[in-house]
Amino acid sequence: MLDPKLLRSSPEAVAKMLKKRGFTLDIETLMSLEQERKDIQVKTEYLQQQRNSRSKNIGKVKAAGDGIEPLLKEVDNLKSQLAVADEELKSIQEKLNTLLAVIPNIPADDVPEGKDEDDNVEIRRWGQPRTFTFTVKDHVDLGMDLGDHYAALDFDVASKLTGSRFAVMRGGIARLHRALIQLMLDIHIDEHGYQEINVPYMVNKDSLFGTGQLPKFEEDLFKTNDERELYLIPTAEVPVTNLLRNELLQDDQQLPLKLVCHSPCFRSEAGSHGRDTRGMIRQHQFEKVELVNFVKPEDSEQALEELIACAETILQKLGLPYRTVILCGGDIGFSSAKTYDIEVWLPSQQKYREISSCSNFRDFQARRMKARYRNPETGKPELLHTLNGSGLAIGRTLLAIMENYQQEDGSIAVPEVLQPYMGITEIR
RNA sequence: GGUGGGGUGGCUGAGUGGUCGAAAGCGGCGGUCUUGAAAACCGUUGAGUGUAACAGCUCCCAGGGUUCGAAUCCCUGCCCCACCGCCA
Secondary structure (H helix, E strand, O other): OOOHHHHHHOHHHHHHHHHOOOOOOOHHHHHHHHHHHHHHHHHHHHHHHHHHHHHHHHHHHHHHOOOOHHHHHHHHHHHHHHHHHHHHHHHHHHHHHHHHHOOOOOOOOOOOOOOOHHHOEEEEEEOOOOOOOOOOOOHHHHHHHOOOOOOOEEHHHHHHHOOOOOOEEOHHHHHHHHHHHHHHHHHHHHOOOOEEOOOOOEEOHHHHHHHOOOOOOHHHOOEOOOOOOOEEOOOOHHHHHHHHOOEEEOOHHHOOEEEEEEEEEEOOOOOOOOOOOOOOOOOOEEEEEEEEEEEOHHHHHHHHHHHHHHHHHHHHHHOOOEEEEEOOOOOOOOOOOEEEEEEEEEOOOOEEEEEEEEEEEEOHHHHHHOEEEEOOOOOOEEEOEEEEEEEEEHHHHHHHHHHHOEOOOOOEEOOHHHHHHHOOOEEO
Protein backbone atom coordinates (compact mmCIF):
# COMPACT_ATOMS: atom_id res chain seq x y z
CA MET A 1 0.00 0.00 0.00
CA LEU A 2 1.16 3.50 -0.73
CA ASP A 3 1.38 6.11 1.96
CA PRO A 4 -2.10 7.66 2.04
CA LYS A 5 -0.59 10.96 3.14
CA LEU A 6 1.61 11.09 0.08
CA LEU A 7 -1.31 10.18 -2.11
CA ARG A 8 -3.40 12.94 -0.58
CA SER A 9 -0.78 15.63 -0.62
CA SER A 10 0.66 15.08 -4.09
CA PRO A 11 -1.63 12.91 -6.19
CA GLU A 12 -0.30 14.29 -9.47
CA ALA A 13 3.28 13.37 -8.62
CA VAL A 14 2.22 9.87 -7.59
CA ALA A 15 0.18 9.44 -10.73
CA LYS A 16 3.16 10.42 -12.82
CA MET A 17 5.40 7.89 -11.12
CA LEU A 18 2.79 5.15 -11.50
CA LYS A 19 2.47 5.96 -15.16
CA LYS A 20 5.92 4.44 -15.61
CA ARG A 21 4.44 1.05 -14.89
CA GLY A 22 1.43 1.63 -17.08
CA PHE A 23 -0.94 2.19 -14.20
CA THR A 24 -3.44 4.99 -14.53
CA LEU A 25 -4.32 6.53 -11.22
CA ASP A 26 -7.86 7.83 -11.13
CA ILE A 27 -7.09 11.04 -9.29
CA GLU A 28 -10.52 12.50 -9.64
CA THR A 29 -12.36 9.59 -8.06
CA LEU A 30 -9.72 9.28 -5.41
CA MET A 31 -9.72 12.91 -4.40
CA SER A 32 -13.46 13.30 -4.36
CA LEU A 33 -13.77 10.20 -2.20
CA GLU A 34 -11.04 11.56 -0.01
CA GLN A 35 -12.81 14.89 0.40
CA GLU A 36 -16.03 13.12 1.21
CA ARG A 37 -14.26 10.95 3.72
CA LYS A 38 -12.77 13.92 5.45
CA ASP A 39 -16.06 15.79 5.72
CA ILE A 40 -17.92 12.82 7.09
CA GLN A 41 -15.14 11.89 9.44
CA VAL A 42 -15.01 15.36 10.93
CA LYS A 43 -18.74 15.30 11.40
CA THR A 44 -18.69 11.83 12.94
CA GLU A 45 -15.93 12.67 15.33
CA TYR A 46 -17.72 15.80 16.43
CA LEU A 47 -20.83 13.80 17.24
CA GLN A 48 -18.75 11.25 19.09
CA GLN A 49 -17.18 13.97 21.12
CA GLN A 50 -20.57 15.38 22.06
CA ARG A 51 -21.86 11.97 23.01
CA ASN A 52 -18.79 11.17 25.08
CA SER A 53 -18.83 14.37 27.06
CA ARG A 54 -22.53 14.05 27.84
CA SER A 55 -22.24 10.46 28.86
CA LYS A 56 -19.45 11.38 31.20
CA ASN A 57 -21.62 14.11 32.61
CA ILE A 58 -24.41 11.72 33.35
CA GLY A 59 -22.19 9.91 35.76
CA LYS A 60 -21.34 13.12 37.61
CA VAL A 61 -24.87 14.49 37.65
CA LYS A 62 -26.15 11.20 38.91
CA ALA A 63 -23.56 11.16 41.66
CA ALA A 64 -24.63 14.68 42.63
CA GLY A 65 -28.19 13.38 42.92
CA ASP A 66 -29.66 15.57 40.19
CA GLY A 67 -32.04 14.52 37.44
CA ILE A 68 -30.49 13.16 34.26
CA GLU A 69 -33.59 13.14 32.08
CA PRO A 70 -32.67 16.14 29.84
CA LEU A 71 -29.20 14.75 29.25
CA LEU A 72 -30.60 11.38 28.29
CA LYS A 73 -32.82 13.01 25.73
CA GLU A 74 -29.88 14.90 24.20
CA VAL A 75 -27.73 11.82 23.98
CA ASP A 76 -30.52 9.91 22.40
CA ASN A 77 -30.77 12.52 19.69
CA LEU A 78 -27.00 12.50 19.15
CA LYS A 79 -27.00 8.76 18.90
CA SER A 80 -29.43 8.59 16.05
CA GLN A 81 -27.41 11.21 14.13
CA LEU A 82 -24.25 9.35 14.90
CA ALA A 83 -25.62 6.06 13.65
CA VAL A 84 -26.25 7.62 10.25
CA ALA A 85 -22.89 9.34 10.07
CA ASP A 86 -21.10 6.20 11.22
CA GLU A 87 -22.71 4.12 8.54
CA GLU A 88 -21.80 6.66 5.92
CA LEU A 89 -18.21 6.87 7.10
CA LYS A 90 -17.84 3.13 7.13
CA SER A 91 -19.08 2.73 3.60
CA ILE A 92 -16.87 5.46 2.20
CA GLN A 93 -13.83 4.13 4.02
CA GLU A 94 -14.53 0.75 2.56
CA LYS A 95 -14.64 2.22 -0.93
CA LEU A 96 -11.45 4.08 -0.32
CA ASN A 97 -9.68 1.02 1.04
CA THR A 98 -10.77 -1.06 -1.91
CA LEU A 99 -9.29 1.54 -4.18
CA LEU A 100 -6.05 1.87 -2.22
CA ALA A 101 -5.55 -1.89 -2.01
CA VAL A 102 -5.15 -2.26 -5.76
CA ILE A 103 -2.77 0.63 -6.38
CA PRO A 104 0.68 -0.81 -7.13
CA ASN A 105 3.97 0.31 -5.65
CA ILE A 106 5.86 3.29 -7.04
CA PRO A 107 8.82 2.18 -9.16
CA ALA A 108 12.27 3.32 -8.04
CA ASP A 109 13.88 6.20 -9.94
CA ASP A 110 16.38 3.95 -11.68
CA VAL A 111 13.74 1.54 -12.98
CA PRO A 112 13.88 1.87 -16.77
CA GLU A 113 10.89 2.96 -18.81
CA GLY A 114 9.25 0.22 -20.82
CA LYS A 115 6.12 -1.69 -21.61
CA ASP A 116 6.94 -5.38 -21.20
CA GLU A 117 9.76 -7.87 -20.76
CA ASP A 118 11.31 -6.88 -24.08
CA ASP A 119 12.18 -3.55 -22.51
CA ASN A 120 14.03 -4.99 -19.55
CA VAL A 121 17.65 -3.88 -19.44
CA GLU A 122 20.54 -6.29 -19.19
CA ILE A 123 23.04 -5.12 -16.62
CA ARG A 124 25.58 -7.94 -16.67
CA ARG A 125 26.42 -11.37 -17.98
CA TRP A 126 28.40 -14.17 -16.42
CA GLY A 127 29.80 -17.30 -18.02
CA GLN A 128 30.12 -18.46 -21.57
CA PRO A 129 27.42 -20.67 -23.08
CA ARG A 130 29.00 -23.98 -23.97
CA THR A 131 29.44 -24.98 -27.60
CA PHE A 132 28.21 -28.47 -28.25
CA THR A 133 29.76 -30.90 -30.72
CA PHE A 134 26.52 -32.84 -30.93
CA THR A 135 22.86 -32.05 -31.22
CA VAL A 136 21.55 -30.88 -27.87
CA LYS A 137 18.41 -32.30 -26.35
CA ASP A 138 16.09 -30.43 -24.08
CA HIS A 139 15.53 -31.59 -20.51
CA VAL A 140 12.31 -33.38 -21.43
CA ASP A 141 14.03 -35.67 -23.90
CA LEU A 142 17.02 -36.08 -21.66
CA GLY A 143 14.85 -36.97 -18.69
CA MET A 144 12.79 -39.43 -20.65
CA ASP A 145 15.85 -41.45 -21.67
CA LEU A 146 17.56 -41.41 -18.31
CA GLY A 147 16.89 -44.14 -15.75
CA ASP A 148 16.75 -47.91 -15.99
CA HIS A 149 13.13 -48.93 -16.43
CA TYR A 150 11.23 -45.72 -16.07
CA ALA A 151 11.94 -42.18 -17.16
CA ALA A 152 13.93 -40.27 -14.55
CA LEU A 153 11.87 -37.22 -15.37
CA ASP A 154 8.35 -38.34 -16.09
CA PHE A 155 5.58 -35.98 -17.07
CA ASP A 156 3.25 -38.66 -18.38
CA VAL A 157 2.86 -40.51 -15.12
CA ALA A 158 2.44 -37.20 -13.29
CA SER A 159 -0.47 -36.31 -15.50
CA LYS A 160 -2.03 -39.64 -14.61
CA LEU A 161 -1.59 -38.92 -10.91
CA THR A 162 -2.71 -35.35 -11.03
CA GLY A 163 -2.89 -33.63 -14.38
CA SER A 164 -0.86 -31.43 -16.63
CA ARG A 165 1.94 -29.21 -15.36
CA PHE A 166 3.22 -31.66 -12.78
CA ALA A 167 6.32 -33.85 -12.80
CA VAL A 168 7.61 -37.06 -11.27
CA MET A 169 11.33 -37.38 -10.66
CA ARG A 170 13.15 -40.63 -10.09
CA GLY A 171 16.59 -41.88 -9.18
CA GLY A 172 19.47 -39.59 -10.05
CA ILE A 173 17.23 -36.72 -11.08
CA ALA A 174 15.27 -36.83 -7.83
CA ARG A 175 18.55 -36.93 -5.99
CA LEU A 176 19.94 -34.02 -7.97
CA HIS A 177 16.82 -32.09 -7.10
CA ARG A 178 17.35 -32.75 -3.41
CA ALA A 179 21.05 -31.99 -3.63
CA LEU A 180 20.34 -28.59 -5.14
CA ILE A 181 18.14 -27.69 -2.20
CA GLN A 182 20.83 -28.72 0.27
CA LEU A 183 23.54 -26.88 -1.59
CA MET A 184 21.61 -23.65 -1.79
CA LEU A 185 20.53 -23.72 1.83
CA ASP A 186 24.07 -24.47 2.98
CA ILE A 187 25.58 -21.63 0.97
CA HIS A 188 23.08 -19.05 2.14
CA ILE A 189 23.36 -20.16 5.75
CA ASP A 190 27.13 -20.65 5.93
CA GLU A 191 28.38 -17.99 3.54
CA HIS A 192 25.67 -15.35 3.36
CA GLY A 193 24.57 -15.16 6.97
CA TYR A 194 21.00 -16.32 6.54
CA GLN A 195 18.94 -18.09 9.17
CA GLU A 196 17.00 -21.13 8.01
CA ILE A 197 13.30 -21.20 8.63
CA ASN A 198 10.51 -23.65 7.94
CA VAL A 199 6.95 -22.40 7.62
CA PRO A 200 3.39 -23.51 6.81
CA TYR A 201 2.56 -24.10 3.17
CA MET A 202 -0.99 -22.91 3.66
CA VAL A 203 -1.81 -19.36 4.63
CA ASN A 204 -4.83 -17.21 5.34
CA LYS A 205 -6.17 -14.18 3.50
CA ASP A 206 -4.53 -11.64 5.77
CA SER A 207 -1.10 -13.02 4.94
CA LEU A 208 -1.78 -12.86 1.22
CA PHE A 209 -3.03 -9.33 1.56
CA GLY A 210 0.10 -8.39 3.47
CA THR A 211 2.48 -9.33 0.69
CA GLY A 212 0.16 -8.08 -2.05
CA GLN A 213 -1.18 -11.24 -3.73
CA LEU A 214 -4.66 -10.34 -2.57
CA PRO A 215 -7.06 -8.84 -3.42
CA LYS A 216 -5.85 -8.45 -6.99
CA PHE A 217 -4.36 -11.80 -7.95
CA GLU A 218 -6.64 -14.41 -6.46
CA GLU A 219 -6.92 -16.32 -9.74
CA ASP A 220 -3.22 -17.21 -9.55
CA LEU A 221 -3.70 -19.05 -6.28
CA PHE A 222 -4.92 -22.46 -5.22
CA LYS A 223 -7.55 -22.17 -2.54
CA THR A 224 -8.80 -24.87 -0.21
CA ASN A 225 -12.52 -25.36 -0.18
CA ASP A 226 -13.11 -25.82 3.51
CA GLU A 227 -14.62 -23.08 5.63
CA ARG A 228 -11.25 -21.74 6.75
CA GLU A 229 -10.46 -20.30 3.34
CA LEU A 230 -6.81 -21.20 3.28
CA TYR A 231 -4.59 -20.89 0.25
CA LEU A 232 -1.56 -22.89 -0.87
CA ILE A 233 1.45 -20.61 -0.88
CA PRO A 234 2.59 -19.36 -4.30
CA THR A 235 6.00 -18.65 -2.74
CA ALA A 236 7.58 -18.82 0.72
CA GLU A 237 7.69 -15.04 0.56
CA VAL A 238 4.13 -15.01 1.86
CA PRO A 239 4.50 -16.90 5.16
CA VAL A 240 8.05 -15.71 5.79
CA THR A 241 7.40 -12.02 5.23
CA ASN A 242 4.21 -12.20 7.27
CA LEU A 243 6.17 -13.40 10.28
CA LEU A 244 6.43 -9.73 11.18
CA ARG A 245 2.85 -8.79 10.37
CA ASN A 246 1.43 -6.67 13.18
CA GLU A 247 4.76 -6.69 14.95
CA LEU A 248 6.80 -3.87 16.34
CA LEU A 249 10.46 -4.78 16.77
CA GLN A 250 11.86 -3.06 19.84
CA ASP A 251 15.42 -4.00 19.26
CA ASP A 252 16.97 -2.81 16.03
CA GLN A 253 19.92 -5.07 16.76
CA GLN A 254 17.78 -7.79 15.19
CA LEU A 255 18.09 -5.96 11.88
CA PRO A 256 18.80 -6.79 9.20
CA LEU A 257 16.82 -9.99 9.60
CA LYS A 258 17.80 -12.41 6.84
CA LEU A 259 15.82 -15.60 6.46
CA VAL A 260 16.18 -18.47 4.02
CA CYS A 261 13.34 -20.88 3.45
CA HIS A 262 12.98 -23.93 1.26
CA SER A 263 9.39 -24.62 0.32
CA PRO A 264 7.13 -25.91 -2.38
CA CYS A 265 5.21 -23.27 -4.32
CA PHE A 266 1.79 -23.68 -5.87
CA ARG A 267 0.54 -21.59 -8.75
CA SER A 268 -2.56 -22.05 -10.79
CA GLU A 269 -0.96 -20.40 -13.85
CA ALA A 270 -4.43 -19.21 -14.72
CA GLY A 271 -3.31 -16.65 -17.25
CA SER A 272 -0.68 -18.71 -19.00
CA HIS A 273 -2.53 -21.33 -20.99
CA GLY A 274 -0.32 -22.51 -23.78
CA ARG A 275 2.86 -20.90 -22.44
CA ASP A 276 5.79 -23.21 -21.68
CA THR A 277 3.56 -26.24 -21.76
CA ARG A 278 6.49 -28.53 -22.43
CA GLY A 279 8.70 -29.59 -19.56
CA MET A 280 9.48 -28.22 -16.17
CA ILE A 281 9.61 -24.51 -16.77
CA ARG A 282 6.08 -23.71 -15.73
CA GLN A 283 4.55 -26.13 -13.25
CA HIS A 284 1.65 -25.91 -10.84
CA GLN A 285 3.96 -27.14 -8.11
CA PHE A 286 7.64 -26.41 -7.83
CA GLU A 287 10.22 -25.87 -5.12
CA LYS A 288 12.24 -22.87 -4.33
CA VAL A 289 14.82 -21.64 -1.87
CA GLU A 290 13.65 -18.19 -0.95
CA LEU A 291 15.60 -15.35 0.63
CA VAL A 292 13.72 -12.75 2.67
CA ASN A 293 15.17 -9.61 4.24
CA PHE A 294 13.75 -7.18 6.76
CA VAL A 295 15.86 -4.05 6.93
CA LYS A 296 15.85 -0.45 8.07
CA PRO A 297 14.58 1.89 5.36
CA GLU A 298 17.97 3.44 4.71
CA ASP A 299 19.50 0.01 4.10
CA SER A 300 17.11 -1.46 1.58
CA GLU A 301 18.77 -0.23 -1.58
CA GLN A 302 22.07 -1.79 -0.61
CA ALA A 303 20.29 -4.91 0.63
CA LEU A 304 18.85 -5.54 -2.83
CA GLU A 305 22.33 -5.49 -4.34
CA GLU A 306 23.50 -8.01 -1.74
CA LEU A 307 20.44 -10.15 -2.30
CA ILE A 308 20.95 -10.41 -6.04
CA ALA A 309 24.63 -11.20 -5.43
CA CYS A 310 23.65 -14.08 -3.14
CA ALA A 311 21.43 -15.53 -5.84
CA GLU A 312 24.09 -15.10 -8.52
CA THR A 313 26.63 -16.88 -6.34
CA ILE A 314 24.66 -20.08 -6.66
CA LEU A 315 24.73 -20.00 -10.44
CA GLN A 316 28.42 -19.24 -10.43
CA LYS A 317 29.15 -22.17 -8.15
CA LEU A 318 27.10 -24.38 -10.41
CA GLY A 319 28.90 -23.02 -13.47
CA LEU A 320 25.68 -22.02 -15.21
CA PRO A 321 25.89 -19.03 -17.59
CA TYR A 322 23.41 -16.31 -16.81
CA ARG A 323 22.57 -12.70 -17.26
CA THR A 324 21.01 -10.24 -14.89
CA VAL A 325 18.37 -7.79 -16.01
CA ILE A 326 16.58 -4.95 -14.32
CA LEU A 327 12.85 -5.07 -14.95
CA CYS A 328 11.31 -2.10 -16.71
CA GLY A 329 8.32 -0.23 -15.31
CA GLY A 330 5.84 -2.22 -17.34
CA ASP A 331 7.15 -5.63 -16.25
CA ILE A 332 7.69 -5.05 -12.56
CA GLY A 333 5.47 -6.85 -10.03
CA PHE A 334 2.59 -5.20 -8.20
CA SER A 335 4.29 -4.79 -4.80
CA SER A 336 7.83 -4.17 -5.99
CA ALA A 337 9.66 -0.87 -6.28
CA LYS A 338 12.59 -2.43 -8.10
CA THR A 339 13.25 -5.93 -9.37
CA TYR A 340 16.23 -7.73 -10.82
CA ASP A 341 15.73 -10.99 -12.66
CA ILE A 342 18.44 -13.53 -13.20
CA GLU A 343 18.10 -15.52 -16.40
CA VAL A 344 19.95 -18.77 -16.96
CA TRP A 345 21.15 -19.99 -20.31
CA LEU A 346 19.12 -22.84 -21.82
CA PRO A 347 20.93 -24.48 -24.74
CA SER A 348 17.77 -26.11 -26.08
CA GLN A 349 16.07 -22.76 -26.41
CA GLN A 350 19.19 -20.75 -27.19
CA LYS A 351 17.80 -18.25 -24.75
CA TYR A 352 18.21 -16.91 -21.24
CA ARG A 353 15.22 -17.83 -19.08
CA GLU A 354 14.19 -16.50 -15.67
CA ILE A 355 15.51 -18.50 -12.74
CA SER A 356 15.39 -15.88 -9.99
CA SER A 357 13.65 -12.65 -9.21
CA CYS A 358 14.88 -10.30 -6.48
CA SER A 359 12.81 -7.34 -5.35
CA ASN A 360 12.85 -4.40 -3.02
CA PHE A 361 9.35 -3.66 -1.78
CA ARG A 362 10.45 -0.78 0.39
CA ASP A 363 7.61 -0.03 2.84
CA PHE A 364 4.83 -1.21 0.52
CA GLN A 365 4.34 -4.64 2.08
CA ALA A 366 5.30 -3.40 5.54
CA ARG A 367 2.50 -0.84 5.44
CA ARG A 368 -0.02 -3.49 4.44
CA MET A 369 1.26 -5.72 7.22
CA LYS A 370 2.02 -3.10 9.86
CA ALA A 371 5.54 -4.47 10.19
CA ARG A 372 7.49 -1.90 12.16
CA TYR A 373 10.57 -1.37 14.26
CA ARG A 374 11.38 1.26 16.83
CA ASN A 375 13.83 3.70 15.39
CA PRO A 376 16.34 4.36 18.18
CA GLU A 377 17.09 7.81 16.76
CA THR A 378 13.53 9.03 17.17
CA GLY A 379 12.16 6.49 19.63
CA LYS A 380 9.18 6.18 17.31
CA PRO A 381 7.81 3.16 15.44
CA GLU A 382 8.61 3.19 11.73
CA LEU A 383 7.79 0.87 8.87
CA LEU A 384 10.42 -1.68 7.96
CA HIS A 385 11.51 -2.34 4.41
CA THR A 386 11.07 -5.84 3.03
CA LEU A 387 12.90 -7.62 0.23
CA ASN A 388 12.93 -11.07 -1.19
CA GLY A 389 14.41 -13.13 -3.95
CA SER A 390 14.64 -16.66 -5.20
CA GLY A 391 17.93 -18.19 -4.46
CA LEU A 392 17.02 -20.14 -6.62
CA ALA A 393 14.02 -21.84 -8.20
CA ILE A 394 14.93 -25.53 -7.86
CA GLY A 395 13.09 -27.02 -10.83
CA ARG A 396 14.47 -24.50 -13.24
CA THR A 397 17.97 -24.94 -11.86
CA LEU A 398 17.60 -28.68 -12.29
CA LEU A 399 16.62 -28.40 -15.92
CA ALA A 400 19.37 -25.87 -16.56
CA ILE A 401 21.91 -28.33 -15.21
CA MET A 402 20.49 -31.16 -17.26
CA GLU A 403 20.68 -29.15 -20.45
CA ASN A 404 24.00 -27.41 -19.85
CA TYR A 405 25.77 -30.48 -18.49
CA GLN A 406 24.40 -33.03 -20.95
CA GLN A 407 26.83 -35.38 -22.66
CA GLU A 408 26.69 -36.94 -26.07
CA ASP A 409 25.39 -40.28 -24.76
CA GLY A 410 22.50 -38.58 -22.97
CA SER A 411 24.02 -38.72 -19.49
CA ILE A 412 24.38 -35.68 -17.27
CA ALA A 413 27.67 -34.63 -15.71
CA VAL A 414 27.27 -33.60 -12.08
CA PRO A 415 28.72 -30.12 -11.40
CA GLU A 416 31.66 -30.32 -9.06
CA VAL A 417 30.05 -28.50 -6.13
CA LEU A 418 27.21 -30.98 -6.16
CA GLN A 419 29.35 -34.10 -6.21
CA PRO A 420 29.77 -34.24 -2.40
CA TYR A 421 26.00 -34.03 -2.11
CA MET A 422 25.39 -36.65 -4.79
CA GLY A 423 28.20 -39.11 -4.27
CA ILE A 424 28.42 -39.59 -8.04
CA THR A 425 29.94 -37.69 -10.95
CA GLU A 426 27.32 -38.32 -13.56
CA ILE A 427 23.69 -39.28 -13.89
CA ARG A 428 22.78 -41.88 -16.45
C1' G B 1 -13.48 -35.58 19.68
C1' G B 2 -14.56 -34.35 25.32
C1' U B 3 -13.89 -31.02 29.59
C1' G B 4 -11.97 -26.70 31.77
C1' G B 5 -9.15 -21.98 31.64
C1' G B 6 -7.60 -17.94 28.74
C1' G B 7 -6.56 -13.81 24.66
C1' U B 8 -5.04 -6.49 27.94
C1' G B 9 0.80 -1.85 25.96
C1' G B 10 7.69 -4.05 23.35
C1' C B 11 7.18 -8.23 27.34
C1' U B 12 4.91 -10.35 32.11
C1' G B 13 0.48 -9.17 34.34
C1' A B 14 -3.85 -6.48 37.41
C1' G B 15 -8.40 -4.49 36.20
C1' U B 16 -16.45 -3.60 41.30
C1' G B 17 -20.24 -0.99 33.80
C1' G B 18 -18.56 5.85 34.64
C1' U B 19 -12.95 9.28 37.56
C1' C B 20 -9.48 3.43 32.72
C1' G B 21 -5.68 4.32 27.48
C1' A B 22 -5.54 1.10 31.57
C1' A B 23 -2.16 -0.73 38.27
C1' A B 24 2.43 -3.08 39.11
C1' G B 25 6.86 -5.24 37.40
C1' C B 26 10.41 -5.97 33.36
C1' G B 27 12.53 -3.68 29.23
C1' G B 28 13.61 1.25 26.78
C1' C B 29 14.97 6.42 27.26
C1' G B 30 16.85 10.73 30.38
C1' G B 31 19.26 11.99 34.91
C1' U B 32 21.88 11.59 39.99
C1' C B 33 26.09 8.92 41.80
C1' U B 34 30.98 6.88 39.51
C1' U B 35 37.63 7.77 36.56
C1' G B 36 34.29 4.42 33.61
C1' A B 37 30.69 0.67 34.25
C1' A B 38 27.39 -2.14 37.34
C1' A B 39 24.13 -1.56 41.40
C1' A B 40 20.95 1.87 43.76
C1' C B 41 17.84 6.06 43.42
C1' C B 42 14.77 9.91 40.67
C1' G B 43 12.08 11.06 36.31
C1' U B 44 9.98 9.46 31.74
C1' U B 45 7.82 5.81 28.38
C1' G B 46 1.24 2.36 24.37
C1' A B 47 -0.35 2.46 19.02
C1' G B 48 -2.91 4.99 15.17
C1' U B 49 -5.38 9.25 13.26
C1' G B 50 -5.43 14.35 13.39
C1' U B 51 -3.29 19.54 14.25
C1' A B 52 1.23 24.71 12.83
C1' A B 53 0.98 23.05 17.87
C1' C B 54 -2.93 21.83 21.10
C1' A B 55 -7.62 19.67 21.14
C1' G B 56 -10.50 15.84 19.38
C1' C B 57 -11.34 10.78 17.65
C1' U B 58 -10.25 5.33 17.39
C1' C B 59 -7.98 1.02 19.48
C1' C B 60 -7.65 -3.79 25.64
C1' C B 61 -8.06 -10.97 19.67
C1' A B 62 -12.04 -10.13 15.48
C1' G B 63 -17.19 -9.08 14.31
C1' G B 64 -22.00 -8.08 16.17
C1' G B 65 -25.31 -6.70 20.49
C1' U B 66 -27.14 -4.56 25.40
C1' U B 67 -26.44 0.44 27.80
C1' C B 68 -26.76 7.47 28.38
C1' G B 69 -21.83 5.07 29.10
C1' A B 70 -18.25 -1.43 27.80
C1' A B 71 -11.38 -3.74 28.60
C1' U B 72 -15.46 -5.08 32.07
C1' C B 73 -22.16 -7.76 30.46
C1' C B 74 -24.39 -10.96 26.13
C1' C B 75 -23.85 -13.62 21.20
C1' U B 76 -20.72 -15.52 17.12
C1' G B 77 -15.99 -16.57 15.14
C1' C B 78 -10.72 -17.24 15.39
C1' C B 79 -6.57 -18.45 18.26
C1' C B 80 -3.83 -20.19 22.69
C1' C B 81 -3.08 -23.21 27.22
C1' A B 82 -4.21 -27.59 30.50
C1' C B 83 -6.18 -32.45 31.22
C1' C B 84 -8.67 -36.88 28.96
C1' G B 85 -9.44 -39.87 24.46
C1' C B 86 -7.50 -40.99 19.57
C1' C B 87 -3.36 -40.75 16.37
C1' A B 88 1.50 -39.89 12.23
